[in-house]
Amino acid sequence: MEVDETIKNAEDAQDCQITKGAIEFKNVSFTYDSKLEESERRTIIDKVSFTVPAGKSVGLVGQTGSGKSTIMRLLYRFYDITDGQILIDGQDIKQMRTEELRSNIAIVPQDCVLFNDTVAYNIAYGGIRDPEIAKIIDDPEKREELIEKIVPAAKQSSIHKFIMERNSGYHEKVGERGLKLSGGEKQRVAIARALLKKTPIMCFDEATSALDTQTERDV
Numbered sequence: 001m002e003v004d005e006t007i008k009n010a011e012d013a014q015d016c017q018i019t020k021g022a023i024e025f026k027n028v029s030f031t032y033d034s035k036l037e038e039s040e041r042r043t044i045i046d047k048v049s050f051t052v053p054a055g056k057s058v059g060l061v062g063q064t065g066s067g068k069s070t071i072m073r074l075l076y077r078f079y080d081i082t083d084g085q086i087l088i089d090g091q092d093i094k095q096m097r098t099e100e101l102r103s104n105i106a107i108v109p110q111d112c113v114l115f116n117d118t119v120a121y122n123i124a125y126g127g128i129r130d131p132e133i134a135k136i137i138d139d140p141e142k143r144e145e146l147i148e149k150i151v152p153a154a155k156q157s158s159i160h161k162f163i164m165e166r167n168s169g170y171h172e173k174v175g176e177r178g179l180k181l182s183g184g185e186k187q188r189v190a191i192a193r194a195l196l197k198k199t200p201i202m203c204f205d206e207a208t209s210a211l212d213t214q215t216e217r218d219v
Contacts, residue, residue: 007077009098013096014091016100018089018104020200021054021055021201022089023052023075023088024050024090025085025086026049026087027047027049027084027085028045028048028074028086029048030043030070044070045070047083048071048084068205074086077101088201103199104200106194106199106202108202108204110207112178112190114190116177118173119166119174120150122174123189123193124196125193126192126193126194126196127149127150127196127197130196130198133196153193153195153196156192159188159189174186183210184210184215187208187209187210190207191219
């Protein structure tokens, strides 16, 4: 609790007006070694520029270690860039409050972390900012109502059929860090969770790498 935050809101931080979700990277450079001498730094992103128009999908392809995951971390502002600008709907993310910025982005990582709880709870967690879900997610008497709210997202991520084949259905416990689920099942739970967040921007970091071809197409 005594450790100071590395990424802080600007003193003149503004309410972000993200409606369409258009993304622009303008001459962005970044290194994880900013505290080292310039000659010792390894530049991960070097003057990268690209745009993602609102409502469109853009895929980043490259070898391991080329900076694909780093670009998403920069968009989510886990780190501040060394040079350049990152804009969303024309607004610099450094001028946005981090909590508001992050509430508008859903990220599905390749390695999905799940709670040692039910499938329903793990999916519903994505919609925790929805007042209707927040007030029933921990209520044992509202479990069926909670399931009704998350089924559409589960169907979109092609996990509903698998869940219904389990003995306890949506009440099935996933185990510590989801150890009772396969890699592909965990990824689909995470995708359902992200869909339930209902954000204008969605980022998938090889989020279907453990799925077979047909299931990936369905998702």
